[in-house]
Amino acid sequence: MTSTSEPLAPPDRIARRQVDKFAERRRQLADAALLTLSERGYARTSLREIAKDSGFSHGVLHYYFRDKVDLITYCVRQYKAHCVERYDGIVATATEPAALLAGVGDALAGTLAQDALMHRLWYDLRGQSLFEESFRADVAEIDDSLERMIWRTVEAYAGLVGATPTCSPSFAYATVDGLFAQALLRHLAGSSDALDDLRDGVRRQLPTLVG
Amino acid sequence: MTSTSEPLAPPDRIARRQVDKFAERRRQLADAALLTLSERGYARTSLREIAKDSGFSHGVLHYYFRDKVDLITYCVRQYKAHCVERYDGIVATATEPAALLAGVGDALAGTLAQDALMHRLWYDLRGQSLFEESFRADVAEIDDSLERMIWRTVEAYAGLVGATPTCSPSFAYATVDGLFAQALLRHLAGSSDALDDLRDGVRRQLPTLVG
DNA sequence: AGGATTCCTTGACGGCCGTCCAAGAGCGTC
DNA sequence: GACGCTCTTGGACGGCCGTCAAGGAATCCT
Structure with a gap:
């Protein structure tokens, strides 16, 4: 954990916190995404749908993933x-x-x-x-x-x-x-x-x- | 060719004229669509793009095909x-x-x-x-x-x-x-x-x- | 030639998309 | 209890999507 408290750009947010809840949420969201993807297929799955199935709002995905490609790659x-x-x-x-x-x-x-x-x-x-x-x-x-x-x-x-x-x-x-x-x-x-x-x-x- | 001149709903338009230019244009458009599809893949190909590559305007596709599924199926x-x-x-x-x-x-x-x-x-x-x-x-x-x-x-x-x-x-x-x-x-x-x-x-x- | 028919373009509509952002909620710490 | 940080929400944005309708252009027929 860094002791400095500089404001962090979104990309950094992703690099930080490797062990804790951040990475865990990523896994959890990716799991939900995999479920949705397996049901609807890549071509028909939107981020909103993934979020809905995961129980979170659609905005949260861009807190944990840079963009759609980042999410799918992680999946x-x-x-x-x-x-x-x-x-x-x-x-x-x-x-x-x-x-x-x-x-x-x-x-x-x-x-x-x-x-x-x-x-x-x-x-x-x-x-x-x-x-x-x-x-x-x-x-x-x-x-x-x-x-x-x-x-x-x-x-x-x-x-x-x-x-x-x-x-x-x-x-x-x-x-x-x-x-x-x-x-x-x-x-x-x-x-x-x-x-x-x-x-x-x-x-x-x-x-x-x-x- | 029908001798009556009743106005035809779109679905009929497709059923008629089996031998002539109508079917030929369908083939031609489907050929262009196949080319675009093979380059971009199903998930990334839109009707507008198919039309652009075919040299026609995007509206023409709905003159020759009922909808997107009809086009892809024909392809x-x-x-x-x-x-x-x-x-x-x-x-x-x-x-x-x-x-x-x-x-x-x-x-x-x-x-x-x-x-x-x-x-x-x-x-x-x-x-x-x-x-x-x-x-x-x-x-x-x-x-x-x-x-x-x-x-x-x-x-x-x-x-x-x-x-x-x-x-x-x-x-x-x-x-x-x-x-x-x-x-x-x-x-x-x-x-x-x-x-x-x-x-x-x-x-x-x-x-x-x-x- | 001129009217009817077929063919094609253009522009518009509602809807969903990915993305971004301001603001609030939750929560541990002092 | 107030603060600071993390996490989450929900709305707004521009853009592209499939679809459709109105009307112009081309073609055919007599």
């Missing part, structure tokens, strides 16, 4: 943290190849069903990053962490069957993510087969990646 | 026509399995490089359809036609190697589309490996789909 970063935390424990324990295949399939199908709207938001934001440069770096970082997550799975499976990966990390990620994206599409469209097909798809694709 | 449909027309000739001629793999890889890499912005728009609109119900049906139809296209490729390849497909059409589409989507992402991000990786990826993935 994306927070979403990333949520992502890797959730997915990092997926592979952890499995001593049989078949069990790992089943575990990974179940984990992916589980999060797809449970966090469908958040995954929808992820694909939305990833798409937006192709048009809006501001998000690109953060989105790419998340994408990398997802690729690494898939790659860890491939390596774990390879280890269990006594083989080594025969493809690049990006190939593994691309094909598995393709399966996941399509399963999400069909799941949200009401297809009841989507989850099972995802499980089967992962179970089928993973073994082709090692040898 | 999506027109995009679909463009798509299937372009992709339908891809597999056509190939008597050797290796030649088919190379041909498909080159074709996909070629259209990815040449029509990158249009493909970016496709993924954008496909994502939007998960939030905006109005587009969902048309987008699903395009998706189906793409899946069938990939499936024809798989069947052609299976025929050439004297085998049959061992996966579902949706599995084939999901994995190949995953490769394509990631290649597009990396290509637009400036990666020079993206196109070659797409070629290699397709060449690697296709053989795993038959047996």
Whole structure:
């Protein structure tokens, strides 16, 4: 905490107070924003709507965030943290190849069903990053962490069957993510087969990646 | 052409005149709209901007289209026509399995490089359809036609190697589309490996789909 | 040519947007 | 209890949005 009491311009306000309530409110508002974004999509979500859903007035957002891009960027970063935390424990324990295949399939199908709207938001934001440069770096970082997550799975499976990966990390990620994206599409469209097909798809694709 | 000369409400205006200039202008405006959309993305494109890029005034859009959704929907449909027309000739001629793999890889890499912005728009609109119900049906139809296209490729390849497909059409589409989507992402991000990786990826993935 | 019809422009409307700001509320400290 | 600082409110702003209507321009038909 500074002992001087000079008047602070808004940007400084954001830099200060790292540990206390300020940062906490930012997280809280970003959480609310993520919820609204996941329901309405990037293109249809306004700051006023985010504020309304958060229970605060619309003015408060500019007290905690410089502008809309700052808020969305912060949201994306927070979403990333949520992502890797959730997915990092997926592979952890499995001593049989078949069990790992089943575990990974179940984990992916589980999060797809449970966090469908958040995954929808992820694909939305990833798409937006192709048009809006501001998000690109953060989105790419998340994408990398997802690729690494898939790659860890491939390596774990390879280890269990006594083989080594025969493809690049990006190939593994691309094909598995393709399966996941399509399963999400069909799941949200009401297809009841989507989850099972995802499980089967992962179970089928993973073994082709090692040898 | 009707011989009566009753005053027509806007909706009727659209239903009439199927063959003549009316439909042609619609196509022309939709083409301009697709161009603008592919450059700016769905979330950032306004009717005024579309009109400006088309060389007409902003009012004309409501003479040829009921509202914005009508325009975008028409654009999506027109995009679909463009798509299937372009992709339908891809597999056509190939008597050797290796030649088919190379041909498909080159074709996909070629259209990815040449029509990158249009493909970016496709993924954008496909994502939007998960939030905006109005587009969902048309987008699903395009998706189906793409899946069938990939499936024809798989069947052609299976025929050439004297085998049959061992996966579902949706599995084939999901994995190949995953490769394509990631290649597009990396290509637009400036990666020079993206196109070659797409070629290699397709060449690697296709053989795993038959047996 | 001239009237009817089609096509297109222009300007306006209400509404929502992101942003900013003045003022008040809450609250810990002296 | 008064002060100072942090936090929050709610209104105002300019601007862009989609939509629409009135009227001019172009075209067609006889």
